[in-house]
Amino acid sequence: MKTLKSLLALGALLVAARFSAAAEVNLFGWSEYVPQEVLDGFTAETGIKVNFETYASNEELLSKLVAGAGAYDLIQPSDYAAEVMIRRGMLAPLDAAKLTNLKNIGSQYRALPHDPSGKFTVPYMTGTVGIVVNTEKVKDPIKGYKDVFQDKHKDRLVVLNDNREIVTWALYSLGLAINEITPASLAKARPVVAKWVKLVKVFDSDSPKTALLNGDVDIGVVWSGEAALLWNENKKFQYVLPAEGAHMFVDTLCIPATAKNKDAAHALINYILRPEVSKIISDKFPYTNPNLAARKLLTPAQLANPASYPTSSNARTFRDIGTAAADIDKLVTDLKSAQ
């Protein structure tokens, strides 16, 4: 009898273990953006397994979700991509009661234009696109796009290989709206972009810091996280937010409407929002952390990094521009090809 009981108990235990092991969450996130320690820590604490797949652009994420691929529980779109998904009803509203750590996020990062009600997205990390200057090689002051794209800097420039970014900088330098792309505004931007692409030596979105570190170029227009890593490497790499205006991005965490493990996804979001967990992300990827409680845990050196925590704030987020993305792509492809 005793043996039977203990056998039953063992059986129950095994079944329980089976069930808890079956709990899982499917995360579809940016490559090089979510430290593995964070996911391991979550699994160790909750027993929920994290299946992690990555993408390299918002467009890749959008097309995969539109095509109906994969059963993802948690995704990481940037602001404008989240906006499209909200408009199309592709995101599930978040349950604020399950996100007790949401209070750690600074109010300036909540209820932004892409998600005015703040019901669908939680900021993960934010950043800007700005200018990084090798001050050992470039002595003139660089304040904005017009200082970067000068004839004397020909073949000394690296910029993001991202057509919308390049057109946005041109629009900023002309004082035009960056989120209302019209044939007229593109026609005005065209000669500016045409001149600029001729000056650039490298177009690279994945690791623009490499060309700067290698000494192949002296000035870059790059992601702030890349500039922060350069600054950590050598203080000669100064970060400047362009005077004409800059692009700020807010990468979010959200749950697709079709997610099967919404509870587990909420648990993972809430775990990431913990100050000590969010700090790990800042250590590895020095973007701007919207988690103010986590910022308190950072070292003075981390907070003094001008690329991670720039002082001025003339940066604005992208809004979705729909089919104008194709017009931009054609414009830049044409101009690059013409040189």
Added chain:
Amino acid sequence: MSAPTAAPFAPLTDRTRPGWRAWALLAPMVLWLIVFVVIPGIILLVYSLCERDEVGGVIFKFSFDNYQRVFDPVYLRIFGRSIGYAALTTVLCVVIGYPVAFYIGRAHEALRNRLLLLVMVPFWTSFLIRTYAWITILKQEGMLNSLVQTMNLGLEPFNLLYTPTAVIIGLVYAYLPFMILPIYGSAEKLDNSLIEAAYDLGAGPVRAFSSVIVPLTMPGIAAGTLLVFVPAIGMFAITDLMGGAKVPMIGNVIQNQFLQARDWPFGAALGVIFMLMFALTYVILQRRAPRPAA
């Protein structure tokens, strides 16, 4: 193939009538081709006739608009440039690869196997890592320039990385083995007595090479050309990494339609045109290449 009627007692071989065994042997290959070549090809064709929606989804509203856009001068120029780069790569691969392949093919067996192994060694490392190695060599403060500086030749440092020259170096490096191996295959089978016969009949070295050796190794050159030219047109990683993504190739344009512009139908139309070009190249090479004697 007409069945032999005059020989009623001849055994029916697989060559004349493939039996179920032959089909069973072929089945995995046929299945593979259907699943990974035929079906994706059809999907590509269908998508290329559709339209995109605002988010980047595909709307099944049929038109030939995407094909009209392919023939926009912007994209035609890029097609032309891609073909030019691929052609230059192929020519350089033949010029560099032919002597190597010929030497390996005529070497003693023990040496030959070792040399062949050396040709294959680069494949033990990931292609991307090898490309990054080239970046380390060619960059401004890289190995090539420090070597030149050490030799003290009074030369200016080379500015090679992120130039078209770097792209060609990368392409030739990547595809050279695909030219060497098929030419080696032809050179190895080359009958020495035929070359001797050419000399006996009064041909000089140049004549023997051009009238005997080249025609006999032509199948290898043709196969190598196909293996180099076709993938070189579509290559986008090397132009991005070593060319600094400055000059778009058709591979980059197609990649952009899927990953940046959210325009799958247009990307699919470019892909279909691309496949037609491959088929055309193949047909031309098949027509030109003399059929090897059995």
